[in-house]
Amino acid sequence: MIQLDDYRSEDANDLWSIYFHTIRHINIRDYSLDQVAAWAPDNIDPQRWRNKMESIKPFIAKIDGKPVGYADLQQDGLIYHFFCHHQFQSRGVGRALMTHIEQQAKQRGTSRLYSHVSITARPFYERMGFTVVKEQLIEVRQQHLKNFVMEKPL
16 A cells, blocks of 8 residues: 655655666666766765755655655646656556645645656656646756656646
8 A cells, every 4th residue: 555645854865765766777768878877876965865855845655664756746836856666666656646746736726737757757647647748858967858848737
């Protein structure tokens, strides 16, 4: 069973591990080694990561008390981070997180959700009812990565 919790500062290291390993093991299917290394570098500043997590306040999906995914919802409907542990893909973690995000957004009176979605995550977002607004190239540590601005009206 998937349990959803609010972020706590002690979750930061687990979330870094989910972020890093998902990008390195899953997103490598659609991006080059140089691109994933720029996106999830080996030498991240742990305090900077903790500050980022504190600022976005993600929801955390857990199975048997272990974090297996996380996602956030910003005030304007932006989903800034959305990651499922590379060993827990296709087990309902993403669906549970997205359902929770939609419920939270509706409670807040948010009229739409949107995100900057990787090539890899695009099919999941489409299954969740999002559509592509535009394709774009972003620069991350001198690497150019293709992604999609996707949205879903609520």
